[in-house]
Amino acid sequence: MSVILLKSVCKSYLSGDGRLHVLKQTDLDIKKADFAVVAGPSGSGKSTLLNLIGGLDRPDSGLIEIDGVELSRLTDSKQAAFRNQKIGFVFQSFHLIPVLTAAENVAWPLYIKGVNRKQRMLRARELLSNFGLATHIDKQPDKLSGGQCQRVAIARALACEPQIVLADEPTANLDHKTSVEIMDLLCSLNKESDVTFLFSTHDQMVASYAKRHLYLEDGKLIENAVDAHIDEGVGCV
Ligand SMILES: Nc1ncnc2c1ncn2[C@@H]1O[C@H](COP(=O)(O)OP(=O)(O)OP(=O)(O)O)[C@@H](O)[C@H]1O
Ligand SMILES: [Mg+2]
Numbered sequence: 001m002s003v004i005l006l007k008s009v010c011k012s013y014l015s016g017d018g019r020l021h022v023l024k025q026t027d028l029d030i031k032k033a034d035f036a037v038v039a040g041p042s043g044s045g046k047s048t049l050l051n052l053i054g055g056l057d058r059p060d061s062g063l064i065e066i067d068g069v070e071l072s073r074l075t076d077s078k079q080a081a082f083r084n085q086k087i088g089f090v091f092q093s094f095h096l097i098p099v100l101t102a103a104e105n106v107a108w109p110l111y112i113k114g115v116n117r118k119q120r121m122l123r124a125r126e127l128l129s130n131f132g133l134a135t136h137i138d139k140q141p142d143k144l145s146g147g148q149c150q151r152v153a154i155a156r157a158l159a160c161e162p163q164i165v166l167a168d169e170p171t172a173n174l175d176h177k178t179s180v181e182i183m184d185l186l187c188s189l190n191k192e193s194d195v196t197f198l199f200s201t202h203d204q205m206v207a208s209y210a211k212r213h214l215y216l217e218d219g220k221l222i223e224n225a226v227d228a229h230i231d232e233g234v235g236c237v
Pocket of ligand 2: 046047
């Protein structure tokens with residue numbers, strides 16, 4: 001069954017000297033428990049694509065269906081609720097809430113969902129421990145390194161046990177060893193819980209874990225175009 005389905009999706013932005021066409025009739029079909037990565041040059045539209053799939057922005061035209069639900073049929077607030085229920089999103093620039101601690105940031109989506117404080121803080125602590133941050137749970141983001149913020153952002157994306165995880169360059173700020181540890185964790189989630197992953201990445205190591213390799217070029221997604229560039233990986237496929 002298709003969990004993420006895009007048909008002829010177009011997205012453009014107004015730029016100084018006219019309209020910049022980023023996605024040009026883009027198609028995509030991701031099945032349940034797929035683990036797909038999207039590579040492509042900087043500015044090719046990887047973040048744009050993930051933002052549209054995550055319902056953070058709307059396309060100019062075309063169809064986006066998530067788990068059989070057409071996003072354009074949902075109001076902004078229904079889309080936000082749908083995202084909270086189904087999707088964990090790891091932003092390229094984290095978007096952690098600066099006044100909250102690491103644990104409170106991870107617990108935030110559970111608060112939105114209506115989970116009581118004791119339960120959500122328990123879950124947040126458990127997730128942060130899994131990501132090697134047990135001693136950092138009470139720190140605010142400005143007291144954490146970039147790599148630690150990245151791990152908090154990944155933990156937050158998993159807080160509500162989403163069916164789909166969209167991650168925009170999730171290892172961009174991590175050293176190789178931490179990246180491998182996190183990818184191993186995510187990979188076991190993909191295998192054991194059938195969570196569907198769609199990541200954008202420039203990281204060959206991350207790509208080596210994926211079952212599907214997509215390349216975004218000139219507004220279109222090409223399958224298997226990056227296979228030739230992937231290092232021997234430690235992947236789980
Ligand atoms: N809100 C916006 N308004 C205008 N232009 C935008 C906007 N968001 C993105 N763009 C432009 O759209 C293009 C695609 O941007 P996007 O961030 O999706 O690329 P990317 O593939 O994620 O790049 P990177 O690898 O550097 O993260 C870029 O040229 C960017 O400048
Ligand atoms: Mg990007």
